[in-house]
């Protein structure tokens with residue numbers, strides 16, 4: 152939105168919300184206790200509060216974060232369908248979401264084996280006080296050993312099959328002598344001494360034996376549909392002998408940034424213009440989350456141009472995401488481009504990222520994120536990322552951790568505030584920058600989002616908060 156249109160917005164009539172297209176989330180309880188101006192709690196020091204000062208807006212209650220997330224989920228649920236899956240070799244499946252349950256085709260381990268380099272024994276041969284046992288042929292990993300006869304001990308290597316008749320392994324360090332016979336020399340030890348026997352201490356049955364199926368038995372569900380495939384999950388599939396896996400195909404996002412004031416990085420910056428941060432910021436966040444992203448270049452503030460861009464590219468898009476042009480002005484390009492479409496523009500009780508658009512454009516799901524860069528990333532993290540995680544198992548969900556604030560903060564009581572911060576190794580989190588959503592430098596110096604839930608107006612140093620690592 153340009154300065155000129157901002158000026159005009161101050162005198163524009165209150166915006167009437169479009170018919171809700173997503174439905175389903177039902178009437179929202181009032182979240183904002185009569186404040187609908189998109190400003191903050193601090194009585195006008197926040198730039199966005201100053202910008203909205205004196206503006207009277209329609210008395211619609213803000214939608215809760217949970218309700219908006221549910222609306223986003225409803226908008227995208229149809230993308231979780233069998234015809235949107237593909238079967239890939241394990242090496243290509245990193246970071247994808249598993250589309251079907253995987254049942255273990257074999258047991259892990261597939262046979263009982265030794266957890267130590269030592270002597271396979273029958274514990275009945277080792278009474279209290281230990282016993283001297285005759286040493287028989289060693290069992291290397293990969294071999295099928297002969298049955299262990301009563302009164303004998305078989306040198307056995309880690310991972311080698313436990314001989315029939317043995318029920319425990321004594322580590323070589325606990326044997327006397329604590330060495331194995333030289334390979335190919337029968338019972339001779341490394342020093343060349345004739346050692347036909349070894350003394351072993353008393354041992355409980357099962358000691359250092361990795362029993363068949365103790366990790367996962369054949370026939371059991373090894374991974375559930377919707378699991379994020381990281382190194383550990385792919386490693387498990389490999390251990391089970393599975394070479395290919397069925398995953399969800401990436402969602403393709405058509406990402407369009409807007410604004411007459413916005414220019415591509417690398418271009419000369421004329422007066423009154425700013426560089427497009429949102430395109431790179433969101434494309435990066437989306438690609439990191441496993442999405443396929445199509446960029447169109449920056450749309451001007453002319454709605455017919457934006458509509459043309461969206462129409463030209465919509466056939467390849469599973470989802471359209473725009474930035475900017477969604478707040479209260481009369482000349483907001485995204486709102487205007489969506490006028491004939493089943494989309495609504497509303498306020499979520501969240502800061503930043505309050506103004507949001509949601510609906511469809513020519514039947515393609517559409518999300519309109521606000522123009523401020525931090526608002527864009529917070530919108531992605533609060534709505535799109537968790538919904539995609541829940542539907543497809545990819546990206547991996549953010550793991551909420553508890554941390555102690557390094558210093559106090561204030562927050563608009565009627566909104567869920569998302570601050571940016573740095574979580575240190577000592578478990579304290581330091582806020583980076585203020586609450587304003589244009590603070591890219593502070594965002595770039597952060598490693599976490601800090602959540603201050605609705606109903607909280609102030610927190611002190613040492614108070615616990617929920618933090619999401621970025």
Ligand SMILES: Nc1nc2c(c(=O)[nH]1)N[C@H]1C(S)=C(S)[C@@H](COP(=O)(O)OP(=O)(O)OC[C@H]3O[C@@H](n4cnc5c(N)ncnc54)[C@H](O)[C@@H]3O)O[C@H]1N2
Nearest residue numbers: 152188189203408427428429475476477478479521522523
């Ligand atoms: N009267 C009101 N005014 C505003 C409200 C409100 O509730 N009532 N909400 C404020 C809040 S909060 C936000 S966030 C913004 C959202 O506005 P828009 O989505 O319409 O976005 P714009 O006005 O186009 O831009 C906002 C801001 O972000 C800058 N911008 C836009 N695109 C980019 C980009 N690609 N890269 C970097 N920066 C970008 C733009 O220049 C503006 O400074 O509305 C408030 N106003």
Ligand code: MOO
Nearest residue numbers: 503504505526588
């Ligand atoms: O606070 Mo706005 O919600 O800056 O995104």
